[in-house]
Amino acid sequence: MPRATCLIWLDLPVEDCIANLTERGVRGSGDRASFSVLLEWARDYEGRGSSSSRAAHSDLSKSFGGDAVVLPNRKAAEEFLRITSSGS
Known part of the structure; x- marks a missing residue:
């Protein structure tokens, strides 16, 4: 943290996280x-x-x-990625 210049917190609702985990299912070993x-x-x-x-x-x-950037939902995360990946 002392050398970090930006913090990005993907703060999805817990229900979204559970749905994502369930969709992915058991992984690896x-x-x-x-x-x-x-x-x-x-x-x-x-x-x-x-x-x-x-x-x-x-x-x-x-x-x-x-x-510090807080992304409270998937839509905000997708928009952040769109903006940052386009160089805007």
Whole structure:
């Protein structure tokens, strides 16, 4: 973080994350049991108190000293990618 000049937080709704994970399904050497654990971990994003929680990510975004971009949904993320990839 000390050398970062920009922070981009893809802050999708938890429901979107669950849908994306479910669509992708089990990957690599994973199994159904580990996939179920992953889904539960994702569902708890707003409720957990660790550094991998929504509250911690929000605090990080607010306290970041450089440019910070929060993308709250897929449409905003797609627009950000369109703009940045076109060089505008």
